[in-house]
Amino acid sequence: MTDITQMECAKPGSRRRVVIAGGGYGGTTLAVRLARSMRPSDDIEILLIEPNPCQQALSELDLVAVGPPRPEFCELWHPTVFRDLPVTVCYNRLDSVHAEQRAVTVGQRGENGQRVEYWRLVLATGAIAFVPPVPGLAERAVTMWSVHDAQELQRRIEWAFKRAATLSDRTARTKALCFTVIGGGATGIEIVGTLGQMLPRRARDAGLDPADLRIRLVEGRPEILYDLPRAQRVRAMERLRRMGVELYVGSMVKRVDDDAVVLESGERIETRVLVFCGGAKADPDAISWGLDFDSSGRLVCDEYLRSPRHPEIYAIGDVAAFRDPANNKILPMLAQFAIREGEHTAENIMREARGESPVVFKPHMHGEFVSVGPRWGVGWMFNMNISGVPAIIMKRATYVMYWFSVGGAGLAWKRLKEMLAMAR
Numbered sequence: 001m002t003d004i005t006q007m008e009c010a011k012p013g014s015r016r017r018v019v020i021a022g023g024g025y026g027g028t029t030l031a032v033r034l035a036r037s038m039r040p041s042d043d044i045e046i047l048l049i050e051p052n053p054c055q056q057a058l059s060e061l062d063l064v065a066v067g068p069p070r071p072e073f074c075e076l077w078h079p080t081v082f083r084d085l086p087v088t089v090c091y092n093r094l095d096s097v098h099a100e101q102r103a104v105t106v107g108q109r110g111e112n113g114q115r116v117e118y119w120r121l122v123l124a125t126g127a128i129a130f131v132p133p134v135p136g137l138a139e140r141a142v143t144m145w146s147v148h149d150a151q152e153l154q155r156r157i158e159w160a161f162k163r164a165a166t167l168s169d170r171t172a173r174t175k176a177l178c179f180t181v182i183g184g185g186a187t188g189i190e191i192v193g194t195l196g197q198m199l200p201r202r203a204r205d206a207g208l209d210p211a212d213l214r215i216r217l218v219e220g221r222p223e224i225l226y227d228l229p230r231a232q233r234v235r236a237m238e239r240l241r242r243m244g245v246e247l248y249v250g251s252m253v254k255r256v257d258d259d260a261v262v263l264e265s266g267e268r269i270e271t272r273v274l275v276f277c278g279g280a281k282a283d284p285d286a287i288s289w290g291l292d293f294d295s296s297g298r299l300v301c302d303e304y305l306r307s308p309r310h311p312e313i314y315a316i317g318d319v320a321a322f323r324d325p326a327n328n329k330i331l332p333m334l335a336q337f338a339i340r341e342g343e344h345t346a347e348n349i350m351r352e353a354r355g356e357s358p359v360v361f362k363p364h365m366h367g368e369f370v371s372v373g374p375r376w377g378v379g380w381m382f383n384m385n386i387s388g389v390p391a392i393i394m395k396r397a398t399y400v401m402y403w404f405s406v407g408g409a410g411l412a413w414k415r416l417k418e419m420l421a422m423a424r
Contacts, residue, residue, distance in 0.1 A: 015045045018349060019104060019116060021094040022124035023050030023078055025335045025402070026317035029342030030122060032406045034349060035085040042353045046087045047116065049094050049106055053078055056147050058187070059335060060399060062194040063374060063419075065150035066157065066202075073418045074147050081407055094125065097289040099310045120312055120349055123291075123299060124342070125283040127318035127333055131276060136256035137182075141276035144187055153191075156273045157199070161206045163272075174212045177203070178270045180261055182253060183277035184219030186227070186370045189236060191275055192217045196243030197373035216269055218248045218261060225370060225378070227332070232378040235387050239372045280333055282319045294321045298330070303360045305345055314348075316341035324363055331363055339402065340364075369395035 018034065020027045031048050038044050055076040064074050078089055095105040095113045104121065107113025129145040131138045142152045157179075164176040179199070181192040192215065200210035217224070217240065224247075225233045237247060252264040260268040282298040291307050292300040298321035300308060305322060307313040315321075317338035322331050331337050340363065348358035369379030369391050377391035386394060396419055404412035 015043050016119035016353060017045050017047060017117065018120045018122065019047045019049065019118040020122045020124060021049045021104070022122075022126055022317065022319070023048055023052070023055055023089075024124060024126045024317060024338065025055070026126075026338035026342040026345075027122070027124035028055055028076070028078070028081065028406055029339050030124065030316070030346050031087050032081065032085065033343055033346035035082075035087050037346065037350055038086075038353070042350070044119075044349075044353055047090060047118075048078070048082070048087055049090045049092060049104075050078065051091060051093045053091055057399065057402075058145065059190075059395075060419075061144055061147070061150045061187075062190040062371065064147060065144065065153040065191065066194045066198045067374070068421075069151070069154055070418065071147045071151060073415070074150070076403065076407060076411075080411070094123075094285070097121070097123075097291065097313075099290055099307075099313060102312060118312075120314065120352070122314040122316060122345055122349075123286070123289070123319055124315075124317045124338070125286065125319050127280040127282050128284065129276075130279045130281040132278065134253050134255060137253070137276060140256050140258070141182065141274040144191055144275060144277050145280070153273070153275060157202075160272050161202065161208065164208055164212070165206060170212065173208070174214060175259075175270055176272055177208070177212050178214040178216070179273045179275075180216045180218060180269055180271040181275045181277060182218045182261070183279070184217060184221065184224030184249065185277060185279065186225065188217065188219070188275075188277035189224055189240075190371045191277060192245055193240060193243070193372035193376075194374055196240060196245045197375070213244070214246070214270065215244065216246045216248060216271075218251055218253060218263070218269070220250070220252045222250045224249065227368065228370065228378060229380055229385055232380065232385055232387065236370070236372050236378045239376060239378075243373065280318065286319050291315075294330070296321070296330075304348060304358045305341055305361050306358075314345050316345055322361065322363070326363075334365075334368070335402075336365070336368075336398075337363060339405075367394070369398070371395055 057074045060074050092106050095107050103117045105113035129143040164173045167173045181188050195215050203210045223233050254262045254264045261271050287293050299315040301315045301320050302308050305314050318333040344361045367381030371377045378387045379391045400412050400416050403415045
């Protein structure tokens, strides 16, 4: 791994530079796969542009947010991954794309950025948390989109417990221990499930009565986990109710006050700690890059994951709007699609470097799993519904397999041991 300052701008006759903007699931997979498969005769150099030195596994943030304070469990450090690979990493932001000149500018907005030319450009800058303009929501809720967010939730939980421990009146104590999660998608269910399973034990350890806890989930649609088969949604709701989680489904949020979430119906839900897990939107910078984008701000790409007007530019992961020919729908923002797109783009870039034609991307979703607490889950695989312990094993195994694919057996084994320890 080297630094960008050691690279010369690409000129005719020099090495073919592949610039990858974004070091998430798609970008990291692409960089690793490309570096491992290229030969010296391919004459390729790889530059990864990413402002953060580590990738964060968002699907496991619930354990960091509610379990032991072990943020490294969710972090994949790029220096470790690329230590022995021919990948140059630039820890900075992609400022602008100059498609006609086949160049990008690297650096923060308003600064004098560095211009870097490319042979192929891959845009994999991901997405950010989406917070709708509900009065009081952005000011009072913590989102769940990074290890920093998970640590902030940890701090708020600790504050709530310490506050409750000072109160002798049970009614006041119960009000201090009101936790509300807004959003019944995968992230929201994983957070509220982990709260439901782990907070009672933490309450006992703090000398509090778990019966004083109030854990609520608010979802605007009639059911949770709309991406899963209905039978699995029902199982997840039953599991949450057995944990003592109160479900408010079909309930839209009107506003958020200092001490309550107010629904459109007028009902007030006492809240001291609020988590918002209401979705994501593509990197907002993408619409300024002069490329085609759809109504949601995701970059339009063809059947090869390339920009229609600029075939030397690829878009993968959450920032890309790839339309699945099987159902004519845009692929959802899921890690498994970003990983497969990274693998496919690495293959196509190698084919182009060797004078071969690229191949069409054909997405396949083999399954999806959601944890409902650290030791129980729901999901499906190969058209078969799976729930309980087998489902959580499949979810955790998928996580470990990704670490193995990019970091090797040592990192995968380390993460597996950490996972088992944190889920106890």
